[in-house]
Amino acid sequence: MTARMRELFERYKDLIERAENLAKPYFEGVERTAEYNQAKVIEAFQAQRVSDFHLNSSTGYGYNDLGREVLDQIYADVFGAEAALVRPHFASGTHAIGTALFGVLRPGDHLLYITGTPYDTLHKVIGQEGDGTGSMRDLGISYSEVALREDGSVDWDAVRQAVTPQTKVIGIQRSRGYSWRRSFSIADIAEMVNQIRAIRQDLIIFVDNCYGEFAEIYEPTEVGVDLMAGSLIKNPGGGLAHTGGYIVGKKRYVDLAAYRLTVPGLGGEVGAMLGATALMYQGLFMAPHTVGQALKGSILTSAVFQELSYVTSPTVDEPRTDIIQAIRFHDAEELIAFVQGIQRASAIDSHVVPVPSDMPGYEHQVIMAAGTFIQGGSLELSADAPIREPYIAYVQGGLTYAHAKLGVLTALDHLVQSGRIDPAKI
Known part of the structure; x- marks a missing residue:
């Protein structure tokens, strides 16, 4: 260990020991979940008899790409779904989510989100009527949302009133996004499914699963969700997939999403993988372990800042x-000093100082610590925050617990050195 890092660990030794002692009882549960999910992924590989030739790529149209087809089936198996669409052609999680929604919605249909306002980047996808961008509103798809109750639960009386004969899709965002609410567990989502089915059996239940994959032993599609999407540069890519996203769910809905990604008549039967296949397989293999490392890092981060009386x-x-x-x-x-401290702990671009700036798809200026090997790869240690009240930083990722630990120490030190935390209170 270098002199600088050794000094950092020594300077905050007592605080880190207190925080780790506070966190350790909860690490065991994370490790058991990672073990279960690792076995689930390996069994899916084995059931599809994966061999090294499946890792080969394709070019041109990508016809008869067996590796791509088997990867789709593995995702379907892992997520307890009928079908999957796993592609490097998805530019982001928002792209995958938009593709899924545009796939099943038609002019005159109504989309209802029951978990409050969705993540900022989806706002332009929903759009405004006549905005000319090809948004949902521009295409005649209506949208409404139901705010969560003060305790963070779904307001079912309001949901029942908001459902109309035109309502076709119920949207659920599993993660908190840029809001101060708890993320929804699989048990929460299972209860949502039951409540929605009691309202109307034919409603399509969609879940934005970003950041949630492998955090529990079940996934939303295993408890009755019809359609789900996420990003491969988050959890399921395991820190190895260079780009891409996935859509899983009932086959008829996944097929409709595939027609939106390419064109009707081709769907998921085309699309060269262009060298991405092997890393998608290997990333999925690594994902349960890597998500476990990130979860342990987030627990430690919470413990450190709770010890310092932060909420x-x-x-x-x-x-x-x-x-x-x-x-x-x-x-x-x-807030800015904290995010800058996370950046300082990066292996990539540690010398860069992030500052608030305008970002495509966001309504407020955002500051992002993103010293990552994969641009925007938020399974890697990263942090971001909109510059608005209340001033909340959202930390995620950490391919290794050791890096997450170093990240929280470096951010803490930057807060101390910039005069934001009194060292006498540590």
């Missing part, structure tokens, strides 16, 4: 259903 969500002892750790700061300057 965190989840708290150390709360169950984890995604990899995001939120910390509430007192003002914008303190």
